[in-house]
Amino acid sequence: MEFKFSNKxxxxxxxxxxxxxxxxxxxxxxxxxxxxxxxxxxPVEEFAEISADIFKTSATAAxxxxxxxxxxxxxxxxxxxxxxxxxVGKDFDRTIITTGAQQAIDLTAKALCNEGDVVIxxxxxxxxxxxxxxxxxxxxxxxxxxxxxxxxxxLEKALxxxxxxxxxxxxxxxxxxxxxxxxxxxxKQVLELAQKYDVCILExxxxxxxxxxxxxxxxxxxxxxxxxxxxxxSFSKILSAGMRVGYLCAHEDIIAKATVLKQVSDTHTNIMxxxxxxxxxxxxxxxxxxxxxxxxxRSRCSLMLYCxxxxxxxCVKHTIPEGGMFIWVTLPEGYDSAAFxxxxxxxxxxxxxGATFLPNEGExxxxxxxxxSTPSDEDIVEGIQRLGDLLREELGxxxxxx
Amino acid sequence: MEFKFSNKxxxxxxxxxxxxxxxxxxxxxxxxxxxxxxxxxxPVEEFAEISADIFKTSATAAxxxxxxxxxxxxxxxxxxxxxxxxxVGKDFDRTIITTGAQQAIDLTAKALCNEGDVVIxxxxxxxxxxxxxxxxxxxxxxxxxxxxxxxxxxLEKALxxxxxxxxxxxxxxxxxxxxxxxxxxxxKQVLELAQKYDVCILExxxxxxxxxxxxxxxxxxxxxxxxxxxxxxSFSKILSAGMRVGYLCAHEDIIAKATVLKQVSDTHTNIMxxxxxxxxxxxxxxxxxxxxxxxxxRSRCSLMLYCxxxxxxxCVKHTIPEGGMFIWVTLPEGYDSAAFxxxxxxxxxxxxxGATFLPNEGExxxxxxxxxSTPSDEDIVEGIQRLGDLLREELGxxxxxx
Numbered sequence: 001m002e003f004k005f006s007n008k009x010x011x012x013x014x015x016x017x018x019x020x021x022x023x024x025x026x027x028x029x030x031x032x033x034x035x036x037x038x039x040x041x042x043p044v045e046e047f048a049e050i051s052a053d054i055f056k057t058s059a060t061a062a063x064x065x066x067x068x069x070x071x072x073x074x075x076x077x078x079x080x081x082x083x084x085x086x087x088v089g090k091d092f093d094r095t096i097i098t099t100g101a102q103q104a105i106d107l108t109a110k111a112l113c114n115e116g117d118v119v120i121x122x123x124x125x126x127x128x129x130x131x132x133x134x135x136x137x138x139x140x141x142x143x144x145x146x147x148x149x150x151x152x153x154x155l156e157k158a159l160x161x162x163x164x165x166x167x168x169x170x171x172x173x174x175x176x177x178x179x180x181x182x183x184x185x186x187x188k189q190v191l192e193l194a195q196k197y198d199v200c201i202l203e204x205x206x207x208x209x210x211x212x213x214x215x216x217x218x219x220x221x222x223x224x225x226x227x228x229x230x231x232x233x234s235f236s237k238i239l240s241a242g243m244r245v246g247y248l249c250a251h252e253d254i255i256a257k258a259t260v261l262k263q264v265s266d267t268h269t270n271i272m273x274x275x276x277x278x279x280x281x282x283x284x285x286x287x288x289x290x291x292x293x294x295x296x297x298r299s300r301c302s303l304m305l306y307c308x309x310x311x312x313x314x315c316v317k318h319t320i321p322e323g324g325m326f327i328w329v330t331l332p333e334g335y336d337s338a339a340f341x342x343x344x345x346x347x348x349x350x351x352x353x354g355a356t357f358l359p360n361e362g363e364x365x366x367x368x369x370x371x372x373s374t375p376s377d378e379d380i381v382e383g384i385q386r387l388g389d390l391l392r393e394e395l396g397x398x399x400x401x402x
Numbered sequence: 403m404e405f406k407f408s409n410k411x412x413x414x415x416x417x418x419x420x421x422x423x424x425x426x427x428x429x430x431x432x433x434x435x436x437x438x439x440x441x442x443x444x445p446v447e448e449f450a451e452i453s454a455d456i457f458k459t460s461a462t463a464a465x466x467x468x469x470x471x472x473x474x475x476x477x478x479x480x481x482x483x484x485x486x487x488x489x490v491g492k493d494f495d496r497t498i499i500t501t502g503a504q505q506a507i508d509l510t511a512k513a514l515c516n517e518g519d520v521v522i523x524x525x526x527x528x529x530x531x532x533x534x535x536x537x538x539x540x541x542x543x544x545x546x547x548x549x550x551x552x553x554x555x556x557l558e559k560a561l562x563x564x565x566x567x568x569x570x571x572x573x574x575x576x577x578x579x580x581x582x583x584x585x586x587x588x589x590k591q592v593l594e595l596a597q598k599y600d601v602c603i604l605e606x607x608x609x610x611x612x613x614x615x616x617x618x619x620x621x622x623x624x625x626x627x628x629x630x631x632x633x634x635x636s637f638s639k640i641l642s643a644g645m646r647v648g649y650l651c652a653h654e655d656i657i658a659k660a661t662v663l664k665q666v667s668d669t670h671t672n673i674m675x676x677x678x679x680x681x682x683x684x685x686x687x688x689x690x691x692x693x694x695x696x697x698x699x700r701s702r703c704s705l706m707l708y709c710x711x712x713x714x715x716x717c718v719k720h721t722i723p724e725g726g727m728f729i730w731v732t733l734p735e736g737y738d739s740a741a742f743x744x745x746x747x748x749x750x751x752x753x754x755x756g757a758t759f760l761p762n763e764g765e766x767x768x769x770x771x772x773x774x775s776t777p778s779d780e781d782i783v784e785g786i787q788r789l790g791d792l793l794r795e796e797l798g799x800x801x802x803x804x
Binding site for chain 2: 001003004005006007008009012035036037039042044045047048051052055056059060061062063064065066098099100102103106110111112113114115128131132134135166198200226227228236240241242243244251253254257260261263264265266267268269270271272273
């Protein structure tokens with residue numbers, strides 16, 4: 001039969017999404033295209049121990065239906081950690097566990113937005129969020145990034161020019177894909193604009209625990225006074241991505257709606273994983289575990305930046321992240337990173353073209369994303385050298401070879 | 403701030419849903435209100451063994467991001483089982499893993515329906531599905547049940563009278579809440595009507611493996627010739643509900659849309675759980691495991707039916723299920739089961755009023771649902787006796803006491 005799909009499906013291009021997640025780099029390719037944490041960040045032995053104990057002592061709780069809000073002890077632990085470490089969580093806020101931060105984004109959009117409503121986001125931004133918004137038939141308006149975060153002038157212009165703006169979606173810390181961190185000054189300005197134009201901010205903060213250098217900027221949520229900042233985070237980058245445990249911390253009115261929407265979406269998040277996360281925080285030292293991940297990423301990021309400085313032509317720009325998992329490389333005016341990424345893949349280096357992260361699909365990007373959390377030191381050295389050679393070739397620059 | 407929620411949220415009453423799932427029966431109450439499988443159905447020792455082995459041999463695969471479609475080996479196993487046991491799955495069909503069958507229902511509605519579109523369902527029906535439809539602002543039209551399944555005449559009337567019907571949602575086997583199984587004759591008639599009026603059928607089949615007596619009726623999906631039957635199932639009732647692993651088997655065009663929608667909803671289903679289910683099917687005897695569950699439920703259902711026949715007044719009717727987890731009890735004309743359920747709770751027996759399962763919220767129901775998968779034999783005997791006494795008291799019937 002001829003299926004009639006919903007309007008919501010119309011704006012979703014399977015190919016664009018799937019390309020990113022399913023890119024199977026050529027045999028023997030060096031992969032800088034991943035969005036994955038390092039497998040070295042998974043506490044395998046600890047999880048094996050906890051898991052064995054749960055099956056011994058609390059198997060029924062781990063395998064039976066549970067409440068939609070999430071495992072109560074884990075919610076307490078998250079709230080305590082958010083409050084102590086990041087000053088996130090006011091008296092009017094509540095927290096629920098979600099099936100990854102992806103679901104937190106999805107539920108927020110579903111709770112707040114009607115078809116045709118506008119979501120403003122950074123340009124470029126996280127493809128998973130952009131597609132979640134597209135899947136509710138929302139209009140996405142991208143606002144250009146600067147070195148210190150989103151352009152505040154352009155943000156105000158977008159707020160002025162668009163009716164029915166419901167949400168400003170931001171990844172203020174170690175942004176995906178750019179690696180940029182928004183300054184405190186801008187965070188305050190953005191919050192003021194949200195107040196002035198009476199819209200909510202969705203602060204997506206999956207990388208905040210991965211700061212390996214520099215001084216932390218306060219979360220926008222910590223500056224929230226009236227509940228307009230909706231905050232989501234995840235255990236994907238600090239314990240396990242495959243276990244799909246994230247959380248949404250927001251005003252209780254929003255959490256009440258999100259909880260009902262979550263219930264009809266997947267009843268509750270896998271309970272064993274919630275217990276694993278909770279018990280890990282209870283029985284082991286999460287901060288010590290995160291320190292190991294940060295040490296690893298600091299070292300890999302430094303190595304990648306060193307190689308970039310050695311091997312890339314000066315006219316190729318790049319960000320210098322203070323945490324997270326990504327470096328953002330920008331070619332000179334007139335170049336298309338999609339063509340370059342394709343060329344790189346022919347030379348067995350996988351990078352993700354910036355076009356993937358554009359709010360306006362079909363536009364050309366001069367930038368591409370490099371991931372430093374998964375490749376080995378050897379691959380970083382070899383891969384960045386090869387990319388440098390290829391850049392010089394493509395840009396027609398001679399000299400300063402390896 | 404004053405939040406402006408989406409139209410989708412308007413039709414969702416948190417209280418109604420939460421009541422069902424969160425009912426905490428009074429201290430010492432006998433609980434016939436659950437929708438849970440028996441904890442005896444969880445293969446705890448087997449899961450502990452498999453889990454230990456996965457952490458030893460495939461920890462990275464179990465903890466890293468995975469593909470949206472699901473763990474490939476598990477998809478193969480489900481497809482093979484559906485084909486061999488139920489003749490479900492044509493050449494044009496594909497299967498994806500979902501975060502419980504609840505997500506399969508949610509994704510189907512999102513893929514096929516615009517706001518205001520009509521979904522026809524059985525009256526009464528599964529509250530989780532009804533609320534998933536409400537959360538997309540769909541119009542739900544209930545069609546009355548008869549002893550052998552949905553009323554075919556009333557179904558055709560509903561198809562004639564309503565424009566934009568996108569979906570007929572059915573639980574043909576051991577329906578929740580009624581326990582009724584649709585006859586083959588009606589399954590064929592329903593499929594013909596779907597073809598005549600060119601709508602899709604969503605066949606929700608979570609209880610199919612739990613037939614403990616009688617002869618199986620073919621799944622509607624097995625009669626499908628043109629891909630209009632969308633089929634969902636779950637491991638919740640045969641391995642673990644808390645692990646949230648279900649599946650959607652449908653025409654490849656629908657699966658393509660559902661996969662993109664799943665990706666933006668939660669990226670993928672918890673991968674460890676998928677591996678547990680897959681390894682259980684690989685290393686252990688799933689059918690032998692299911693046989694144990696069926697033996698238990700057959701025994702509990704028989705006992706409950708025996709006690710009902712002993713203790714309930716003749717004017718109180720009930721279904722005689724051949725599988726699943728529920729018996730549906732109907733009071734004489736003029737009685738309201740919500741009032742009776744409240745009274746029962748005062749007497750420390752928890753049952754779920756039929757009003758919870760009505761497509762038209764606010765209507766009165768004469769029926770209530772009894773669950774036999776979770777209470778012990780002692781609780782069944784004691785609880786049904788007490789319910790019988792209370793029924794006689796409420797209905798003003800004397801004699802035939804315990």
